[in-house]
Amino acid sequence: MFGWMGTILRVDLTRGEVRQEPLDPKVARDFIGGRGLGIHRLLQETDPACDPLSPENTLIMAAGPLTGTKAPTGARYMVMTKSPLTGSVTCSNSGGHFPAELKKAGVDMIVFQGRSPEPVYLWINSGKAELRPAAHLWGKSTHETDTRLKAETDAGARIACIGPAGERGVLFASIMNDRDRAAGRSGVGAVMGSKNLKAVAVLGDREVPLFAPRGFNEIVKKLNKRFRENLKGGKHPLNLYGTAVTVMATQNFGVFPTRNFQQGTFENWEDLHGETLTRKFVVRPKACFSCPIGCGRVTKVDEPGFEGEGEGPEYETIYAMGSNCGVSNLAAVTKANFICNEMGMDTISMGCTVACAMELFERGILPEADVGGPLRFGDAQALVDLTRKTAMREGFGELLAQGSYRLAERYGRPDLAMVAKKQEFAGYDPRGAQGMGLAYATSPVGASHMRGDPAYIELLGVPMLVDPLSWEEKHVLVKDWQDVFAVTDAAGLCVFFTVRNLVTPTRDIRPQGIMELLNAATGAEYDLEELVRCGERIFNAERLFMTRSGLSRKDDSLPPRMLKEPIPDGPGKGSVCRLDEMLDDYYRVRGWDREGVPTGEKLKELGLG
Amino acid sequence: MRVEVRLYAMLRRYAPGEESPLMLTVAEGARVRSVLETLGIPDDEEKVMLLNGRPAAVDDPLREGDRLVLFPPVAGG
Numbered sequence: 001m002f003g004w005m006g007t008i009l010r011v012d013l014t015r016g017e018v019r020q021e022p023l024d025p026k027v028a029r030d031f032i033g034g035r036g037l038g039i040h041r042l043l044q045e046t047d048p049a050c051d052p053l054s055p056e057n058t059l060i061m062a063a064g065p066l067t068g069t070k071a072p073t074g075a076r077y078m079v080m081t082k083s084p085l086t087g088s089v090t091c092s093n094s095g096g097h098f099p100a101e102l103k104k105a106g107v108d109m110i111v112f113q114g115r116s117p118e119p120v121y122l123w124i125n126s127g128k129a130e131l132r133p134a135a136h137l138w139g140k141s142t143h144e145t146d147t148r149l150k151a152e153t154d155a156g157a158r159i160a161c162i163g164p165a166g167e168r169g170v171l172f173a174s175i176m177n178d179r180d181r182a183a184g185r186s187g188v189g190a191v192m193g194s195k196n197l198k199a200v201a202v203l204g205d206r207e208v209p210l211f212a213p214r215g216f217n218e219i220v221k222k223l224n225k226r227f228r229e230n231l232k233g234g235k236h237p238l239n240l241y242g243t244a245v246t247v248m249a250t251q252n253f254g255v256f257p258t259r260n261f262q263q264g265t266f267e268n269w270e271d272l273h274g275e276t277l278t279r280k281f282v283v284r285p286k287a288c289f290s291c292p293i294g295c296g297r298v299t300k301v302d303e304p305g306f307e308g309e310g311e312g313p314e315y316e317t318i319y320a321m322g323s324n325c326g327v328s329n330l331a332a333v334t335k336a337n338f339i340c341n342e343m344g345m346d347t348i349s350m351g352c353t354v355a356c357a358m359e360l361f362e363r364g365i366l367p368e369a370d371v372g373g374p375l376r377f378g379d380a381q382a383l384v385d386l387t388r389k390t391a392m393r394e395g396f397g398e399l400l401a402q403g404s405y406r407l408a409e410r411y412g413r414p415d416l417a418m419v420a421k422k423q424e425f426a427g428y429d430p431r432g433a434q435g436m437g438l439a440y441a442t443s444p445v446g447a448s449h450m451r452g453d454p455a456y457i458e459l460l461g462v463p464m465l466v467d468p469l470s471w472e473e474k475h476v477l478v479k480d481w482q483d484v485f486a487v488t489d490a491a492g493l494c495v496f497f498t499v500r501n502l503v504t505p506t507r508d509i510r511p512q513g514i515m516e517l518l519n520a521a522t523g524a525e526y527d528l529e530e531l532v533r534c535g536e537r538i539f540n541a542e543r544l545f546m547t548r549s550g551l552s553r554k555d556d557s558l559p560p561r562m563l564k565e566p567i568p569d570g571p572g573k574g575s576v577c578r579l580d581e582m583l584d585d586y587y588r589v590r591g592w593d594r595e596g597v598p599t600g601e602k603l604k605e606l607g608l609g
Numbered sequence: 610m611r612v613e614v615r616l617y618a619m620l621r622r623y624a625p626g627e628e629s630p631l632m633l634t635v636a637e638g639a640r641v642r643s644v645l646e647t648l649g650i651p652d653d654e655e656k657v658m659l660l661n662g663r664p665a666a667v668d669d670p671l672r673e674g675d676r677l678v679l680f681p682p683v684a685g686g
Contacts, residue, residue, distance in 0.1 A: 230655075237618050237681040246684040248617045252659050275618065295685070315685060453684075460657055460682035465664055496685055571662030 002211035003065030003522035004028050005106045009129055011122060013195050014055060014114030018122070018129045023108050029524055030607065031541075032490035032534050033064035035091050037109050038080030039541040042089060043608075045111075048548035052084040052187075053169060053194040055115035061102070061160070061200065062110075064492020068103030068208045068289070070220050071517050072227065072501070073494035075100055075289035082549065083186035084194075085171045085349070085403055086421045086446040089545040092174075092188045093450065094160075095288035095494060096181035101158040104204025112195060121161075121199040123153055126206065134198035139164060141342040142176040143310075145199055153201045161199035162189045163344030165391040169193060170401040172349035172424075176341060180311035181288070184346040186423060186445060211523030219516050223501060227292050238295035238496060239285050241274025246315035246427070248273055249459050253468060254570015255432035257425065258323045259377050260352075260359040261418045261561060264429045264570040268328030272318050281334055286311065293496055299334060306335035306384065313337040313347070316449075319427030320351025321387075325358060326377030333380075336387040343391035349403055352424035354386055356404035356417050357396075365411050371396045415560050420447035421551065430562050430579075432572030433458045434471040438478045438582045441556045442596075444542040451539075452482030456499050463505035469571075471578040475586035480509045483535035487511050490538060491518060511535075537606045540590075540598050544608060553596040556583060610637060610673040614644060617680040620656060623648045635671060642667040644677055657682045 001023065008021040023037075031040045038060040050056035059081045066074040077099035083090035102110075105124045119134040137145050142163040149159050158178060166173035166189030173189030174182045183189075210216045237245050247269055250256035254264040270276065277297065286296030300309045306329075313321070313334050321333045340347045354375075360366035361375040368374055372395050375382055389397030399407050404417040404424055418425050423446025430437025435454030443451040457477060458468040466477065488498045491514055502513030510528050519526055526534075562577045587594065591602035603609040614631040616624055624631055635643050641660060645667065650656070658665040659678045671677075 234619060237683045238685065241618055243685045245618055245681065248680040249657065249682075249684050252662065252678050252680070254662060455684045460684055461664070462682055467664065571659075 001025060001028070001522070002209050003069070003518070004033065005103055005108050005208070007106050007108060009107055009110045009124070011110060011112045011131070012114050013112060013116040013120070013197060016116065016120070016131050018131060028065075030534060031538060032487065032518070033108065034062045034067070034076070034490045034492055035078040035080065035486060036490035036534065036538040038062045038078055038091065039089065039538060039545065041109070041111060042080060043541055043545055046082065048082065048545050049550070050082060052082045052087070052191060055195070057082050057191055057194075059112040059188070059191050059195060059197070060109060063099045063102050063108060064490055065522050066517055067492030068100035069210065069521055070217070070290055071493065071521070072220065072223050073288070073291045073293070073497040074492055075291055076489070076492050076494055077102065078489055079175055079183040079188045081188055081191045083188070083445070084190050085187040086423050088421055088444055088446060088549050088551050089542050090186035090188065090445045091489070091542070092183040092185050093489060094175070094177055094181050094183040095291075096178035097289045098158040098160050098177035098181070098202065099492070100289040101202045101204050103208050104206050105202050106204065106206055110200070112197060115194065116196040119196045119198050121149065121197070121201060124200070124202040125154070126204050137198050138167060142344050143179055143342055146179050149199055149201045154203045157201045157203045159199055159201050161344070162192050163342060163391070165343045165345045166190055166193035168393050170345055170390060170393065171403050172346040174344050174346050176344050180341045182341065182346070185348065185448065189344050210521050212520045216517070216520035219520055223513070224292060227501065236293050238293050241278055242282070242285070242297045243295055243315040244272070244274035244277045244313065244318055247318060250319070250427060253432060253459050254567070254572050255429040255459070255468070256323055257319055257418070257427060257429050259326045260324060260355040260416070261425070261429055262359070264432050264567050264572060266323035269323065271328040272322045272330055272333070276330060277313070280330060288494070291494065291497070295496060301331050301334050303331040305381070306331040308335050308338040310338040310341050312341065316427050317347035317351065320348045320355070320424070321383055324351055324355040325383055327380045327383055328378070329380035332384055336384050339384070339387045339391065345391055348426065349424045350387055350390060352418060353400050353404040353407060354383055356408055357400065359416055360408065360411055360413065365413055418559055418561070420558060421555050423447045428455055429567060430558060430577040431567040431575045432570060433468040434578055434582070435468070435474040435478050437558060437562060437577035437579055438474055438586060439482070441558050441579055441583070442478070442586060444539075444546040450485065450495070452478055452485045453495065454478060454481060457481070462499055463503060463509065469575055471582050475582050475589055479586065479589050482539050483532055484509050484511055486535035486538040487514055487531055490534070533606070537608065540602065540606055541608055543592070543598055544603070547597050553594070556596055610635060610671070612644065612671055612675045612677060614648070615676070615678045617678070619681060620650070620679050623650050639671050640667065641665050641669045641671065641677065643671070650679070655682055656680065
């Protein structure tokens with residue numbers, strides 16, 4: 001095989017056994033890789049009704065055929081499992097260097113089953129894989145784990161691991177790789193912790209074999225050349241300012257979530273945007289494997305009380321812990337972000353859960369005695385303190401560790417959690433960006449901006465501009481974006497390069513460039529129609545798992561604030577999210593019935609029947 | 610007539626050393642294009658343009674007191 005390494009590692013944690021299985025070429029072709037291979041395996045082997053934190057759940061790590069190649073941004077992998085936060089399937093994506101190393105070690109996918117009686121880590125050393133004791137690492141931060149594991153395996157090894165949050169079952173615990181890159185969402189770290197699996201360490205010595213090496217290198221050269229030319233001698237805005245540059249867009253479009261989504265603009269937004277971050281805390285930019293952009297931020301804070309070093313914050317963190325909490329202190333946001341990375345927690349769910357608690361407190365619903373002190377919007381110190389407590393599930397942190405929905409529900413106000421399927425929103429208010437609202441509601445993994453990010457079309461005009469406040473045609477656009485993102489994820493590429501360079505700049509959104517790279521790498525001879533169908537297949541497979549988990553139309557919903565309370569400020573002032581007007585049309589173009597379940601005909605068409 | 614212009618990120622280089630927002634004087638009947646020409650911002654410079662908070666095209670007419678915001682078309686993370 002080419003592109004794909006041809007090997008799956010099956011790890012039975014209960015028995016402590018590691019086995020190699022061949023990758024089925026037909027499955028690889030139909031599901032591309034990464035996210036696709038993962039959902040195919042979950043559907044085959046995992047009971048969608050299982051308890052996510054039980055040995056019956058499966059944890060999958062899967063790279064794509066382009067991961068580990070010289071394809072620009074060929075750096076990504078997907079973690080897939082049933083989520084303890086949402087009760088649905090989840091896919092959580094990450095970059096850095098760990099995914100490429102997996103490929104170099106000869107592995108396309110790792111499937112973890114069961115539960116180890118003692119803490120263990122998996123050590124993969126080019127062609128050999130074994131489970132090793134990890135009791136001496138249990139309780140250690142992700143950074144310390146990374147350092148110690150490199151010392152006891154190899155200095156060149158790449159590490160993916162959980163921190164204390166995952167060990168303790170925080171429902172939004174993450175899996176960190178290369179210290180500060182996060183497979184962040186939906187509690188994948190809690191699943192890993194429930195299996196007593198502390199880390200995966202990997203060292204590879206191979207190159208990813210290519211079907212047409214010369215052709216592939218020509219395409220890569222062409223793409224890199226075009227990328228450089230578009231910069232016209234300057235630097236990419238993501239390289240200069242990080243993803244924090246997004247604040248400018250969301251604030252000016254009036255979709256910058258503020259104070260638990262009560263407003264769409266934040267009066268202190270300039271304290272939080274990319275220019276401020278660069279000026280105050282950025283040491284240097286950082287790139288993932290094979291990436292020409294370099295959006296990563298190596299950062300350091302010296303301000304007393306918030307001292308720390310690490311990477312980030314990203315835009316989503318700045319929204320969730322900054323504007324959404326009414327906090328304009330970027331040092332505090334950065335510190336809370338460092339704590340999340342070291343403890344292994346999703347910054348989005350962490351910030352949004354604190355924001356929800358702040359609203360509950362200010363409304364007199366959450367008593368001060370339960371919190372241990374006042375908790376008002378804007379309290380930067382409380383944000384940092386509660387982030388620490390949540391990681392350790394101490395004091396009020398025990399409640400916060402359940403996420404905003406369960407927190408709000410406990411106090412009788414689940415409507416005040418800004419979630420879809422119990423997962424906290426991303427940094428775009430859906431009342432000012434209708435397509436984003438449809439995307440949040442219909443993503444099988446819960447609210448996410450990454451299962452088809454309409455912000456590109458609605459706010460930025462990439463590849464072309466549509467009105468963020470209109471809803472009539474959004475059902476088609478959202479479906480197309482969801483399918484193209486599935487192809488991107490499965491191939492192992494990063495969205496930042498793909499949306500501008502590898503899809504056609506028309507309403508059809510065809511993955512032209514991805515197809516060229518995949519065909520040269522794998523020899524699969526995909527045509528565009530087939531590739532788009534693969535994306536549709538992956539998305540429908542996730543939907544199938546979701547419906548078998550017990551979710552349906554009633555869960556494709558948004559909180560009352562989004563549907564009934566007009567946004568009070570910004571260009572979208574007076575708007576609500578018109579989800580009800582979009583949902584039936586969306587189900588229709590998806591080929592689903594009125595309950596949002598894929599029809600027998602659609603499943604047969606996609607080979608999922 | 611006077612219009613208010615805000616430039617962000619690398620687009621600031623088209624008004625170096627200037628206070629933000631820029632207050633520009635343009636002719637009656639001028640369009641968004643006039644502002645871009647005055648500042649020397651080329652057509653192929655990638656940018657999002659918002660006129661009074663709504664997506665703008667280069668041929669959109671300007672009125673007294675209008676607010677134009679320009680920033681790079683980048684989001685993520």
